[in-house]
Every structure is written in C-alpha cells, then in structure tokens.
Amino acid sequence: MKKVWVAALAALVVLSAQAQDKVLRYAFRAAETGFDPARVSDSYSNIVNTAIFDAPLRWAYLARPYRMEPAGCELPTVSADFKTITFKVRPGLYFSDDPAFKGQKRELVAADYVYSIKRHYDPATNSPNLYIFESAKLLGLSELRQKALKSKKPFDYDTPVEGLKVLDKYTWQIQLGKPDPRFVENLTNPLAAALAREVVEMYGDKTPQHPVGTAAFMLKRDEWRRSSRIVLVKNPNFRDERYAEEAPADRPDLQAVAQKFKGRPLPMVDRVEIAIIEQSQPRWLSFLNREAELIQELPGEFAPVALPNGQLAPNLVKRGIAKVPYVNPDINHVFFNMQDPMVGGYDVHQVALRRAISLAYQTDQEIRLVRRGQxxxxxxxMPPGTWGYDPTFKSLMNEHDAAKAKALLDLHGFKDRDGDGWRERPDGTPLRLAMNLQETAEDRARAEIWQKSMAAVGIRIDFKFGKFPENLKASRAGKLMMWGVAWVATTPDAGYHLAIAYGPNAGQANHARFDLPAYNALYEQQAVLPNGPERQRVMNEATKLAIAYMPYKVVGHRLWNDLTQPWLMGYERNVFRRDFFAYVDIDTERLAQETR
Structure with a gap:
C-alpha cells in the first residue's frame, strides 16, 4: 500500500511540474529606456523589443555562419544594383490585442512597415537610429523630413515618396539613392520592426510604455516596474511557428537539441521575468541561489571562482551548470566629445592631448584587474565576428607608454606652470578631465585605473557616476566630455562600428561628434563597395584616421561566458539574435528536483 501511495505522490509531482508555467528568469546589467523601436538604441531595451515586435527579417538562431531568415516578411528580392528591395509580408500575422484596435483582430500589413520606417524621419520621434536610413538615402524621405523641420508642421506620413512605398496589401518596396549591398542586414534589427499606426496615434509620447507587436511575447504592463522588473508573457495571437533550427556540423550538442525540439510550437516558455540588477555581486548570487535560469556575461570579478584556468569550477559542474563561451562583437571605449573645449577639436595640440591620454591609460591593468582576462x-x-575585422591589423591604439605621453604633452604646451604637480593647457587655463561612468563596482574599478593613469602624467580627472539611461540621454545631447561605454554590433558587418565616427551621425551613433571630411569620404566609399579586398583596404584606411585623431580610446573586445542552470534547455548565444526566449525550454521536473 505504501508503494502505491509513493508512486501516486510521485506522479502528482510530475503532473504538477508539467502543468505549471514555464518561467525564464534572468537579469539585465542596466535599465531599459523604453519599448519603442524608433526611439531607442540601447541593447537592453532592444532585447525586449525583439521579443515583442517583428522586424522584416532575423538571423537564424543556430545557423553558423550567420544566415538571414524570414520574420515579419519573406526574404526580399534585391535588384542587381542593390538599390531596390521588395518585401512580401507573411499573411496571417496578428498584433496582440489592444484598445487601439477597438475590439478588432488586427493583421500585420505592408503599410505598417512603411509607416514604422517613416517614423524615424519624423522630427517628433527624435530617432537615434535615423542615421542608418539616411546614410542609405531612401529617396524622398530626407526631403520630407526637412519640409517638416522648416515648416514646423507635423510630419506628413501620407505623402507618397519613391524611397518607401506600399505596392499592395502585403508588398512594400524600398528605393535607395545609392547602391548598398548590406542595407538589408539592417532590417534584421528591431529599429525596422512594425508598429500599428493606430497604436502610436492613441498613445503618442507614451508609446514606449505600450508596446504592441506581432512577435512571440507581449509586455505584461501591470507587472512592469521601470528600471527594476520586466515581465513578458506569450502573445496569444502569435502565429503557428515551429522549431526548425539547423545546428552547425561541429556542434553535436546543438544538433541533439535541434532534433529534440524539431516541430515544437514556439515559444516554449510561458513567461520571461527580467530583473534589473546593475551590481555584479547580487546578479551572481541570484544565479547561484537558483533564482535565475542563466547569467549572461559572467562578471569578471567572479571568473577566477567560476572558471579557474578557463574551466568550469568542479562545484558548478557537480550542480549541472554549463558554460557558453563566445567573443562579443563589441568595442569597449571611452569617447572624447569633439565639441568640448577641453578635449575636443582638430588642432594639433588637441589631437596630441587625446593621443597622450590614450598612451597614458593602462589598458593591461583594466584587462587584468577589472575584466579578469576576459x-x-x-x-x-572594428570588432571580431564581423566582416572587416582583420586579426593581423596592428596599431598603437593600446600602446601604454607614460614617458612618451609626458613628452607629447610637454611638446604641445600642456605643462605644469604653477608647480602644483598638475598640468595646465597651452593657454594657461586648468587642464581637468571629466568622465561619466555607470554606478557599478566594475566601473568604479575602471575609474581607479583611469585616475592612476592620468595622475602618472600630471592630468587631473573627475568622475561622475550615473544610471545608464541618464548618461545615454546626456551623451546624445552632447553634454558629456567623456563617457566609458560599449558599442555592440547588431549585424555581422564592421561598417556598423565605423558609423560611430561618421560626421553626419553626430548625436546618434557618433557620440564623440567626430566630423573629419577625409574619414567621412572613406566611410561613404566603403558603404557602397561589395565585400572584398578593396572594401577591406578602405575600411582599414578609415580606421587608421580614427586612430590618428583619437575621438575614441578603444580599450578592447570582451570575451564572455554565459552560465546556465541544468533545467534550461536549448540555450546558445547568437550575438546577432536577441530573442533567444522563444527557442529555449524549461525542464520543470528537473527544476522541481533542484529547488525543492
């Protein structure tokens, strides 16, 4: 009788585990800024945007090399001259329910993509991503924007333009003013995602608080706590989409996952709960305490404990924890505001100042002490993992030579004139740097290295620690002298990173506000060239100019390890695909056993 009772109890436990919601829990390292694809550019907000909205295309989750696949649209037809791109919206895709639709089920159509891209040109949107479209010169749209700016009247969404038009209910077309072999890759990004016009018109400036899309998840607004907690739930109107991933030939582990999940309806989890935990220690402890299914980008200070000698620690192996290593396609840098009178400008002595600061900074100390070798x-x-990155290219970007820095400063008039141990500018006014950073232990450790590095050559530097969204807003407005931040690729092409020094992108991608005609010409030249030796040469020349003028002190590219709990199944890091939520599953029975 006892055996029967035990068996029955075990069966109930299994049924309970199978019936409960599958919840994916993890943490962001910085707060979101909002959920409107036309208004945001930070990675954290766009992770959520990708889960809610359908861009026309996306990167296949497991495919290596990276391959584009349909999302809201089928793969487009691209003309031989790379100027005309024609899309077909996939029929039968519906927005999640919202009062803006007045009780009607609302299908995604071509006009939604045309409207959503036009929003970037609307001055009222203040899009940080406008440069991506303007650089490709969509015919007639810049002129429509200028008309709105000059007349100070609302942007006219209904005026037909050659560069962006609806051909029929499901077909739309882009006409570029110049060849752009890679423009279509930008349409994998949530910046090209479709919003419904009636939603934007209903909520206006509050649209970032009311995301309504056609992708797998929707924001659970009553559980959203800004800068603290984000909850996503399944979109009940999501299409019947099945797991059909193809794993790389050299990854038998992923091939097994792809086979196991083949044909499963997506998404496989019911909820995604995202905590905002800016400090590394509580984020790490949350994972160790089984309060999160994974920790992305293992903080450097815990690498010696979790990954001694690069191998997963035995105690973590015993718990069934796994690691997912990868090189991030990013650049971690400090920019100098080229319009700031202290560090900006193109005069020889100002260029010398920035180069001296770069020479003085101890990059090796940051990599060893703060990044812990990661x-x-x-x-x-240009970062690894993108076309254009050349592992054989060497420069003086991270040469450390305090003696050379001092000599350069002396030569160009940055001397200690009053004997207090600190240098003044050539005109005798104080030389004092100001750098913004985030309120994290990691950034405070970086500040110490910057402080010591600058003191070693007689330069004073002050720090202001703030929240990422506030720093981002101030930086776009040109109010920061220097800011330490990362720029992460959204497509596997290094042209995305060269854009941060292109003059017309000032205040958007170009936070340094660098504007050098020779660099701009090279950037424009590489943008229209097909991938090949000539484009590589031009990209390298542009890079050399950026190094010479030093608007960005680029420190390095991060080597990350994500760690996962044993009950999280199917996780792989695709650095160009943010919405992994839809492709993972929770083994609820294993979870129950591990956490009881």
Missing part, C-alpha cells in the same frame, strides 16, 4: 586589446574600431 577581454582582448583592441587595435581599432
């Missing part, structure tokens, strides 16, 4: 020194603006 970073490789950068040689320029």
């Amino acid at each position: 970073m490789i020194p950068a040689q320029g603006l």
Whole structure:
C-alpha cells in the first residue's frame, strides 16, 4: 500500500511540474529606456523589443555562419544594383490585442512597415537610429523630413515618396539613392520592426510604455516596474511557428537539441521575468541561489571562482551548470566629445592631448584587474565576428607608454606652470578631465585605473557616476566630455562600428561628434563597395584616421561566458539574435528536483 501511495505522490509531482508555467528568469546589467523601436538604441531595451515586435527579417538562431531568415516578411528580392528591395509580408500575422484596435483582430500589413520606417524621419520621434536610413538615402524621405523641420508642421506620413512605398496589401518596396549591398542586414534589427499606426496615434509620447507587436511575447504592463522588473508573457495571437533550427556540423550538442525540439510550437516558455540588477555581486548570487535560469556575461570579478584556468569550477559542474563561451562583437571605449573645449577639436595640440591620454591609460591593468582576462586589446574600431575585422591589423591604439605621453604633452604646451604637480593647457587655463561612468563596482574599478593613469602624467580627472539611461540621454545631447561605454554590433558587418565616427551621425551613433571630411569620404566609399579586398583596404584606411585623431580610446573586445542552470534547455548565444526566449525550454521536473 505504501508503494502505491509513493508512486501516486510521485506522479502528482510530475503532473504538477508539467502543468505549471514555464518561467525564464534572468537579469539585465542596466535599465531599459523604453519599448519603442524608433526611439531607442540601447541593447537592453532592444532585447525586449525583439521579443515583442517583428522586424522584416532575423538571423537564424543556430545557423553558423550567420544566415538571414524570414520574420515579419519573406526574404526580399534585391535588384542587381542593390538599390531596390521588395518585401512580401507573411499573411496571417496578428498584433496582440489592444484598445487601439477597438475590439478588432488586427493583421500585420505592408503599410505598417512603411509607416514604422517613416517614423524615424519624423522630427517628433527624435530617432537615434535615423542615421542608418539616411546614410542609405531612401529617396524622398530626407526631403520630407526637412519640409517638416522648416515648416514646423507635423510630419506628413501620407505623402507618397519613391524611397518607401506600399505596392499592395502585403508588398512594400524600398528605393535607395545609392547602391548598398548590406542595407538589408539592417532590417534584421528591431529599429525596422512594425508598429500599428493606430497604436502610436492613441498613445503618442507614451508609446514606449505600450508596446504592441506581432512577435512571440507581449509586455505584461501591470507587472512592469521601470528600471527594476520586466515581465513578458506569450502573445496569444502569435502565429503557428515551429522549431526548425539547423545546428552547425561541429556542434553535436546543438544538433541533439535541434532534433529534440524539431516541430515544437514556439515559444516554449510561458513567461520571461527580467530583473534589473546593475551590481555584479547580487546578479551572481541570484544565479547561484537558483533564482535565475542563466547569467549572461559572467562578471569578471567572479571568473577566477567560476572558471579557474578557463574551466568550469568542479562545484558548478557537480550542480549541472554549463558554460557558453563566445567573443562579443563589441568595442569597449571611452569617447572624447569633439565639441568640448577641453578635449575636443582638430588642432594639433588637441589631437596630441587625446593621443597622450590614450598612451597614458593602462589598458593591461583594466584587462587584468577589472575584466579578469576576459577581454582582448583592441587595435581599432572594428570588432571580431564581423566582416572587416582583420586579426593581423596592428596599431598603437593600446600602446601604454607614460614617458612618451609626458613628452607629447610637454611638446604641445600642456605643462605644469604653477608647480602644483598638475598640468595646465597651452593657454594657461586648468587642464581637468571629466568622465561619466555607470554606478557599478566594475566601473568604479575602471575609474581607479583611469585616475592612476592620468595622475602618472600630471592630468587631473573627475568622475561622475550615473544610471545608464541618464548618461545615454546626456551623451546624445552632447553634454558629456567623456563617457566609458560599449558599442555592440547588431549585424555581422564592421561598417556598423565605423558609423560611430561618421560626421553626419553626430548625436546618434557618433557620440564623440567626430566630423573629419577625409574619414567621412572613406566611410561613404566603403558603404557602397561589395565585400572584398578593396572594401577591406578602405575600411582599414578609415580606421587608421580614427586612430590618428583619437575621438575614441578603444580599450578592447570582451570575451564572455554565459552560465546556465541544468533545467534550461536549448540555450546558445547568437550575438546577432536577441530573442533567444522563444527557442529555449524549461525542464520543470528537473527544476522541481533542484529547488525543492
């Protein structure tokens, strides 16, 4: 009788585990800024945007090399001259329910993509991503924007333009003013995601608080706590989409996952709960205490404990924890505001100042003490994992030579004139730097290295620690002298990173507000060239100019390890695909056993 009772109890436990919601829990390192694809550019907000909205295309989750696949639209037809791109919206895709639709089920159509891209040109939107479209010169749209700016009247969404038009209910077309072999890759990004016009018109400036999309998840607004907690739940109107991933030939572990999940309806989890935990220690402890299914980007200070000698620690192996290593396609840098009178400008002595600051900074100390070896020194603006990155390219970007820095400062008039141990500018006014950073232990440790590095050559530097969204807002407005931040690729092409030094992108991607005609010409030249030796040469020349003028002190590219709990199934890091939520599953029975 006892055996029967035990068996029955075990069966109930299994049924309970199977019936409960599958919840994916993890943490962001910085707060979101909002959920409107036309208004945001930070990675954290866009992770959520990708889960809610359908861009026209996306990167296949497991495919290596990276491959584009349909999302809201089928793969487009691209003309031989790379100027005309024609899309077909996939029929039968519906927005999640919202009062803006007045009780009607609302299908995604071509006009939604045309409207959503036009929003970037609307001055009222203040899009940080406008540069991506303007650089490709969509015919007629810049002129429509200028008309709105000059007349100070609302942007006219209904005026037909050659560069962006609806051909029929499901077909729309882009006409570029110049060839752009890679423009279509930008349409994998949530910046090209479709919003419904009636939603934007209903909520206006509050649209970032009311995301309504056609993708797998929707924001649970009553559980959203800004800068603290984000909850996503399944979109009940999501299409019937099945797991059909193809794993790389050299990854038998992923091939087994792909086979196991093949044909499963997506998404496989019911809820995604995202905590905002800016400090590394509580984020790490949350994972160790089984309060999160994974920790992305293992903080450097815990690498010696979790990954001694690069191998997962035995105690973590015993718990069934796994690691997912990868090189991030990013550049971690400090920019100098080229319009700031202290560090900006193109005069020889100002260029010398920035180069001296770069020479004085101890990159090796940051990599060893702050990053705990989880970073490789950068040689320029282009990161690993992107076309254009050349592992053989070497530069003086991360040369450390305090003596050379002092000599350069002396030569160009930055001397200690009053004998207090600190240098003044050539005109005798104080030389004092100001750098913004985030309120994290990691950034405070970086500040110490910057402080010591600058003191070693007689330069004073002050620090202001703030929240990422506030720093981002101030930086876009040109109010920061220097800011330490990362720029992460959204497509596997290094042209995305060269854009941060292109003059017309000032206040958008170009936070340094660098504007050098020779660099701009090279950037424009590489943008229209197909991938090949000539484009590589031009990109390298542009990089050399950026290094010479030093608007960005690029420190390095991060080497990350994500750690996962044993009950999280199917996780792999695709650095160009943010919405992994839809492709993972929770083994609820294993979870129950591990956490009881």
